[in-house]
Amino acid sequence: MTRNGDPLLLTPGPLTTTATVKQAMLHDWGSRDEAFIAMTAEVRARLLTAAGLDEGYTAVPIQGSGTFAVEAMLGTFLAPGAGTLILVNGAYGRRMVEICRRLGRRAVAYEVAETEVHDPAEVARRLAADPDLAHVVAIQCETTSGILNPVAEIAEAVAAAGRSLLIDAMSGFGAIPLGPQPVSYDALAASSNKCIQGVPGLAFVICRTAALRAAKGNAPFLSLDIHDQWRGFEGNGQWRYTPPTQVLAAFRQALREHADEGGVEGRGARYRRNCEVLVEGMKSLGFEPLLPAALQAPIIVTFRTPDHPGFSFDMLYEGMKDRGFVIYPGKITEAETFRIGCIGDLDESDMRAAVAAAVAALADMGADLRGAAA
Ligand SMILES: *Cc1c(COP(=O)(O)O)cnc(C)c1O
Numbered sequence: 001m002t003r004n005g006d007p008l009l010l011t012p013g014p015l016t017t018t019a020t021v022k023q024a025m026l027h028d029w030g031s032r033d034e035a036f037i038a039m040t041a042e043v044r045a046r047l048l049t050a051a052g053l054d055e056g057y058t059a060v061p062i063q064g065s066g067t068f069a070v071e072a073m074l075g076t077f078l079a080p081g082a083g084t085l086i087l088v089n090g091a092y093g094r095r096m097v098e099i100c101r102r103l104g105r106r107a108v109a110y111e112v113a114e115t116e117v118h119d120p121a122e123v124a125r126r127l128a129a130d131p132d133l134a135h136v137v138a139i140q141c142e143t144t145s146g147i148l149n150p151v152a153e154i155a156e157a158v159a160a161a162g163r164s165l166l167i168d169a170m171s172g173f174g175a176i177p178l179g180p181q182p183v184s185y186d187a188l189a190a191s192s193n194k195c196i197q198g199v200p201g202l203a204f205v206i207c208r209t210a211a212l213r214a215a216k217g218n219a220p221f222l223s224l225d226i227h228d229q230w231r232g233f234e235g236n237g238q239w240r241y242t243p244p245t246q247v248l249a250a251f252r253q254a255l256r257e258h259a260d261e262g263g264v265e266g267r268g269a270r271y272r273r274n275c276e277v278l279v280e281g282m283k284s285l286g287f288e289p290l291l292p293a294a295l296q297a298p299i300i301v302t303f304r305t306p307d308h309p310g311f312s313f314d315m316l317y318e319g320m321k322d323r324g325f326v327i328y329p330g331k332i333t334e335a336e337t338f339r340i341g342c343i344g345d346l347d348e349s350d351m352r353a354a355v356a357a358a359v360a361a362l363a364d365m366g367a368d369l370r371g372a373a374a
Pocket residue numbers: 012013065066067068070092139141142143168170171191
């Protein structure tokens with residue numbers, strides 16, 4: 001299956017975007033022109049709507065991929081001299097520990113296995129034991145495995161301890177609410193090319209305006225300083241440095257389409273259905289998901305590499321690619337795995353076609369996995 005002659009991307013971003021999102025890029029904009037200033041303002045307002053926020057929060061777009069926004073958020077909000085508790089259960093958590101090390105900020109990792117989530121009571125205990133830990137950083141969905149972390153419960157423990165919470169909501173923002181009730185946080189980072197279904201090149205930090213004001217002067221860098229970037233937008237509506245104009249135009253279109261689909265609820269419902277169809281289909285072929293259903297976010301699914309003499313991931317990859325689907329290698333360290341994403345401009349019929357492509361790829365390699373799990 002292809003679209004515009006391209007394979008469908010079953011990856012966690014960049015992902016398959018709509019034709020209308022791609023078409024939105026077919027113009028040139030002057031970055032200091034009124035039309036572009038209005039586009040920036042619309043994107044910032046729509047981001048707050050997508051986050052379910054209004055008063056007291058602000059959305060600050062930043063050039064770059066998601067990691068740029070995470071680094072910008074950490075460098076801007078972590079007070080020099082203060083310590084930070086980072087909840088780690090995968091590569092993105094470990095990356096934040098490394099960012100703190102480079103920034104010269106004291107980071108303490110609370111690390112659990114890649115197939116486990118953090119215990120909010122243990123977060124509370126660690127905060128009580130170490131009064132220097134002014135901040136906690138949590139990841140909503142650890143894309144390394146596809147696990148959904150209990151951010152709402154963690155947020156409660158952080159608030160009860162009177163500390164500040166920062167969230168990497170990269171791969172869930174726009175499709176998975178942070179909790180059943182609104183969750184209180186100081187800042188959250190995400191990017192254009194995940195559940196909002198824009199193209200890559202733009203990220204953003206959504207933050208409490210009072211916390212952002214208080215963060216003035218923290219950042220050890222210039223171009224990623226979220227406070228300064230915000231001052232620029234609030235001053236004349238413009239970007240401080242050359243913005244990715246076409247990427248922003250595509251992102252505005254993607255945010256409009258997100259709202260038209262019913263916002264977080266509508267998008268999340270489609271992804272949950274994609275995920276169900278994928279998991280059921282792959283299980284029927286004999287593949288085993290790494291995570292129990294209760295911990296699985298409807299974003300990307302990690303499957304164990306089958307222990308079958310005829311099976312090869314490279315052949316599955318090539319066989320599915322030939323049939324128009326790009327899948328993803330595994331990233332976890334604890335087991336041999338591969339991953340298949342269920343986000344992007346895809347629906348359940350695409351997921352059924354992906355499973356059919358896996359059937360054909362298995363037939364090519366002569367590997368029948370059913371009954372092989374012994
Ligand atoms: C995608 C992602 C990021 C950012 O990755 P980039 O490659 O820089 O876009 C950060 N955290 C999580 C959890 C992610 O899924």
